[in-house]
Amino acid sequence: MIGDDVALPVLLGFGHDGWALALIAGAGLTMALSLTAMAIGTVLGALLTVAQMSRRGWLAALAQGYGLVLRGVPELLVVLLLYFGTPGLLAAIAALAGLPAPGSPPAFLTGSVAIGLVSAAYQAEVFRGGLLAVPRGQVEAAIAAGMGPFTRFRRVIAPQVLHHVLPPLGNIWQFNLKDSALVAITGLAELMRVSLVAAGSTRRPFAFFAAAMVLYLVLTSASSAVFRFAEARAGRWAGGR
Amino acid sequence: MMGESGTGESGFLADTALAIVAAVPVTLALFVACAVGASLLAGVLVAAQQGRVGGLVARAWIFVFRGTPLLLQIFMVYYGLAALGPVRHGPLWPAFRDPLFCAFLAMTCCCSAYIAEVLRAALAAIPPGQIEAARACGMARWTLGRRIVVPQMVRLALPAYGNELVMMLKSTSLASSVTVLDVTGVAQQVIAHSYRTVEVFCLAAAVYLGLTAALTWLLRRIERRLDPAGGR
Amino acid sequence: MAFSGMRAIARFLAPGLLLVLGSCQGSSAPNAHDELVIGTEGLYPPWNFTRPDGSLAGFEPDYLRVLCARIHRRCRMVAMDWDGMVGALLTGKIDVIADAVQITPERSGVLAFGRPYALTTGVIATLRGSPLAALPDGGARLDFDHRGPALDAKIAHLRNGLAGKVIGVELSGAFDTFLNQSLGSAVSIRYYRTMGERDLDLLNGRIDATLEDESYLHPLLATRDGAALVLAGPRMIGGTMGRGEALAFRPKDNALRAQFNDAIGATLADGTVRRLGLQWFRMDASPGAAR
Structure with a gap:
C-alpha cells in the first residue's frame, strides 16, 4: 500500500510509485529557495556595507553587531527561530496596528529569509573587502578627470569591485545552496525534505539519500561552472588579468 | 497544551538555561573530536594530493563532501549506512549504533574536505624558492617539512582555518537531527514539553554565540602569538 | 473539490511561489462561503501520507472528502509538520486539523474537539x-x-x-x-x-x-x-x-464544529467510517466497534 514491496528501481523511477519527479521538483525548489535567499542576502548585505562604512557611529555599530550575531549562531537555529517566531511577531505587530493576526507566513518565505539573513552577514564582509580594494588614487583621478558619481561608479568602482567579489560570492552561493537543506525541518518540500520523506516512507534510506547527494552535486557543480564563467568575463572587464 | 505547571516565568527560563548549559559538554566534545579528526584527515588528503592516484581519490572526496549539505551527509551516515547489511551486521555496528559517533563521522569527513582546501592554498603560497634553497643546503625531506613547510603553512592557513573551526562549532547543532542531545537537541526537547519556542531557541542561540565568541577570541590570540612581526 | 496538497502546488509553481503564497496570505480570514483549509501532517500512514507525486492520501483525506460533501463546503487539505499545526490553527492559517489528533486533557485546554471518529489504543x-x-x-x-x-x-x-x-x-x-x-x-x-x-x-x-x-x-x-x-x-x-481521535477546531468556531459533528454522526451510523477503517487500518476503528 505505502511504497511497500516495490523494487528499488521502481521507487527511484518516474512511474506512479517512483520518487524521481518528486526529487527533481525538490531540487527545483531548492534552487528557487537558494536564489531568493541569495537575492535577499545581496540587498541586505549591500545595505549593511553602507551602514558599516557610515560615519554615524551607532549605525556602524549596529551593522557590526548584526554581523557578529548572525555569523556566531548556527544557521539551523536561525531557521528554527524564524519559522516558529514569526507568527507571534507578526501577530504582535498586527495587534499594535489594531489588525487581526495575519497567520504564519509560508515556509518558503521564512526559509529564504532565514538563509538570506545569514547570507547578508557574509556578503557584507565581501562587499566591504571589494570596496576597500579600489585604490583611493583611482577615485581621485576619476574626480580630477571630471567624472560624475554615477560614471565613476560604473566605469571605475563597479568593474574592480565585481572582479574582487565574484570569487567569494561564489563561495557564499555554495553555502546558501547547502544551507537551504536546513529549511527541510519546516516541512517545505525541497530536495532534502523530499529525500527524507521518501527514505522514511519506503524505508530505503541509502538509495534516497544517495540520489539526493547526486542531485546536490549536480546543482553545486553546475552553479560553480556558471560562476567560473562569470569570473572570466569580469576579469576581462576589469582589465584582463 | 501548555506544559507542566512551572514555577513562574523566571523559574522556567532558569531551569531551561540550566538544562541547555548542561548540554554544552556534549556540543564541545563533538566539536573538539571533529576538529582533531578533520584536521588529521585533511593533512592526509593534502599529502595524498601530491601523488597521482591519491590525488584523484582526494579530489573526489573533496568534491563530494563540499558539494552536498552536511545535514544530508549526517542522515546518510546515520540512517543510510545503517540500512546496509555489512554495516548493520558488521563489527563496526556498536559504533554506528551510536548517534553521536555517526554525527562525529559525518562532520569529520565533511570538515576535512574544507580544511584540506585551506591547507592546499597555504601550501601553494609558500615561495618555491625557499624549498629549493633548503634542498640546496642539503636539508633532508623530513627536516625541510618540519623546519620550512609546516611552520609557514600553519601561519598562512590560520585565519582561514580559524573560520572553518567556527563554522564547525556551529555545525555541531545539526547532530540534534539524529537524536543527539546537544545544546540544540535539549532545546528542542524542552520545547516539545513546554511549547515555548522562541524563548528557548533564543537561550540556545545565546549559548552558541558565547561559544563562537570564545573560540574567535582564542584564535585571535594564537594568530598574534604566531605573527613574526612580534604580535602587537 | 480541489483536494490536492499544498505540496503538489508548491512543486510545480516553485519559481513563482512567492506570488502564489503571497496571495494565500490574503485569504487568511476565512468566512462561511470560502473554502475550508484543513491541516494534516502527510507523514502518518495510513491516516494521512504523501504520495510520490505530492498528493495526500489515506483515511483522513478520504474521510474529510465525505464530510465536506455532507456539509456542502469546499475543502482543501494542506500538509505541515505537527509541531506547527496548533499555532497555524489558532492564527487562522488553517480552519480544521485532521491529523489523527488524540483527545487529551492537555490539548482540550487550547483546542475544541469534534465528535471522535475513531478510537484506537x-x-x-x-x-x-x-x-x-x-x-x-x-x-x-x-x-x-x-x-x-x-x-x-x-x-x-x-x-x-x-x-x-x-x-x-x-x-x-x-x-x-x-x-x-x-x-x-x-x-x-x-x-x-x-x-x-x-x-x-x-x-x-x-x-x-x-x-x-x-x-x-x-x-x-x-x-x-x-x-x-x-x-x-x-x-x-x-x-x-487520550481517548479517541477527532477533528480539532478553534474554540470560537462552534457553528462549524456543530456542522461537522452532525456529519460525523451520520457517517458513523451509515457505516462509512467502518468501511474506510477496514480499507486503511485493516480494522474497524470507529468508536462504537466492539473490540
Whole structure:
C-alpha cells in the first residue's frame, strides 16, 4: 500500500510509485529557495556595507553587531527561530496596528529569509573587502578627470569591485545552496525534505539519500561552472588579468 | 497544551538555561573530536594530493563532501549506512549504533574536505624558492617539512582555518537531527514539553554565540602569538 | 473539490511561489462561503501520507472528502509538520486539523474537539528477537482513566519490563507525555521528528521499542520490512494518551464544529467510517466497534 514491496528501481523511477519527479521538483525548489535567499542576502548585505562604512557611529555599530550575531549562531537555529517566531511577531505587530493576526507566513518565505539573513552577514564582509580594494588614487583621478558619481561608479568602482567579489560570492552561493537543506525541518518540500520523506516512507534510506547527494552535486557543480564563467568575463572587464 | 505547571516565568527560563548549559559538554566534545579528526584527515588528503592516484581519490572526496549539505551527509551516515547489511551486521555496528559517533563521522569527513582546501592554498603560497634553497643546503625531506613547510603553512592557513573551526562549532547543532542531545537537541526537547519556542531557541542561540565568541577570541590570540612581526 | 496538497502546488509553481503564497496570505480570514483549509501532517500512514507525486492520501483525506460533501463546503487539505499545526490553527492559517489528533486533557485546554471518529489504543512494537517481545499482559486493555490497584500493578509490570531500554517516540506526540510521566525514570526516551525516522531506527535495532498507535502499527507489520516486528504488552488508552481521535477546531468556531459533528454522526451510523477503517487500518476503528 505505502511504497511497500516495490523494487528499488521502481521507487527511484518516474512511474506512479517512483520518487524521481518528486526529487527533481525538490531540487527545483531548492534552487528557487537558494536564489531568493541569495537575492535577499545581496540587498541586505549591500545595505549593511553602507551602514558599516557610515560615519554615524551607532549605525556602524549596529551593522557590526548584526554581523557578529548572525555569523556566531548556527544557521539551523536561525531557521528554527524564524519559522516558529514569526507568527507571534507578526501577530504582535498586527495587534499594535489594531489588525487581526495575519497567520504564519509560508515556509518558503521564512526559509529564504532565514538563509538570506545569514547570507547578508557574509556578503557584507565581501562587499566591504571589494570596496576597500579600489585604490583611493583611482577615485581621485576619476574626480580630477571630471567624472560624475554615477560614471565613476560604473566605469571605475563597479568593474574592480565585481572582479574582487565574484570569487567569494561564489563561495557564499555554495553555502546558501547547502544551507537551504536546513529549511527541510519546516516541512517545505525541497530536495532534502523530499529525500527524507521518501527514505522514511519506503524505508530505503541509502538509495534516497544517495540520489539526493547526486542531485546536490549536480546543482553545486553546475552553479560553480556558471560562476567560473562569470569570473572570466569580469576579469576581462576589469582589465584582463 | 501548555506544559507542566512551572514555577513562574523566571523559574522556567532558569531551569531551561540550566538544562541547555548542561548540554554544552556534549556540543564541545563533538566539536573538539571533529576538529582533531578533520584536521588529521585533511593533512592526509593534502599529502595524498601530491601523488597521482591519491590525488584523484582526494579530489573526489573533496568534491563530494563540499558539494552536498552536511545535514544530508549526517542522515546518510546515520540512517543510510545503517540500512546496509555489512554495516548493520558488521563489527563496526556498536559504533554506528551510536548517534553521536555517526554525527562525529559525518562532520569529520565533511570538515576535512574544507580544511584540506585551506591547507592546499597555504601550501601553494609558500615561495618555491625557499624549498629549493633548503634542498640546496642539503636539508633532508623530513627536516625541510618540519623546519620550512609546516611552520609557514600553519601561519598562512590560520585565519582561514580559524573560520572553518567556527563554522564547525556551529555545525555541531545539526547532530540534534539524529537524536543527539546537544545544546540544540535539549532545546528542542524542552520545547516539545513546554511549547515555548522562541524563548528557548533564543537561550540556545545565546549559548552558541558565547561559544563562537570564545573560540574567535582564542584564535585571535594564537594568530598574534604566531605573527613574526612580534604580535602587537 | 480541489483536494490536492499544498505540496503538489508548491512543486510545480516553485519559481513563482512567492506570488502564489503571497496571495494565500490574503485569504487568511476565512468566512462561511470560502473554502475550508484543513491541516494534516502527510507523514502518518495510513491516516494521512504523501504520495510520490505530492498528493495526500489515506483515511483522513478520504474521510474529510465525505464530510465536506455532507456539509456542502469546499475543502482543501494542506500538509505541515505537527509541531506547527496548533499555532497555524489558532492564527487562522488553517480552519480544521485532521491529523489523527488524540483527545487529551492537555490539548482540550487550547483546542475544541469534534465528535471522535475513531478510537484506537497505543501498543508497544519491538523486533521479533527482542526480549521485550515477551512483555507480560499481552493484548490486555489498560484504561488509564480507571485508576486502581489493578492498573497500578500492570503499570509496574510495564515499568519493570521496559527498565533500562531505549524507547523511541515522536516529538510532542500523545505517547511522549505518557512515557515521560509514567515511565520516564525507568526508560530512556529518544525523540524523532517524523515517524519514518523512528521506524528506521526501530528496524535497525538502535532503539529497543516504540509506543505507537495500533492503527499505525498494524499496516506497518503487514509490510515486508515490518514483518520483523511484533506487538508486545498491553493495549493502552486514556489518561495523557487520550481517548479517541477527532477533528480539532478553534474554540470560537462552534457553528462549524456543530456542522461537522452532525456529519460525523451520520457517517458513523451509515457505516462509512467502518468501511474506510477496514480499507486503511485493516480494522474497524470507529468508536462504537466492539473490540
